Amino acid sequence: MALFHVRMDVAIPRDLDPKVRDETIAKEKAYSQELQRSGKWPEIWRIVGQYSNISIFDVESADELHEILWNLPLFPYMKIEIMPLTRHGSDVK
Numbered sequence: 001m002a003l004f005h006v007r008m009d010v011a012i013p014r015d016l017d018p019k020v021r022d023e024t025i026a027k028e029k030a031y032s033q034e035l036q037r038s039g040k041w042p043e044i045w046r047i048v049g050q051y052s053n054i055s056i057f058d059v060e061s062a063d064e065l066h067e068i069l070w071n072l073p074l075f076p077y078m079k080i081e082i083m084p085l086t087r088h089g090s091d092v093k
């Protein structure tokens with residue numbers, strides 16, 4: 001398995017049809033919650049005061065993460081930063 005720290009910054013255009021915006025956000029929530037229940041998206045945290053989140057993904061590969069992120073309904077309106085993680089040498093686990 002491979003762990004990734006992912007930051008998503010969302011910027012939905014102000015002129016997007018409100019119905020499309022609300023449907024896209026609802027689809028994003030359902031998609032995200034399905035992945036959370038599967039264990040592939042174990043953490044999602046809101047960055048206080050920003051339309052941004054910090055997430056942890058636990059996936060097989062960078063290719064799988066790419067596929068997951070590419071299919072996010074909000075993907076067209078996001079900037080995404082990814083940091084691959086490996087266990088720290090001082091971790092006692």
Ligand SMILES: O=C(O)CC1=CCC(=O)O1
Nearest residue numbers: 010028029032051052053
């Ligand atoms: O609101 C966000 O940060 C974007 C997002 C990712 C998963 C979700 O449900 O919303």
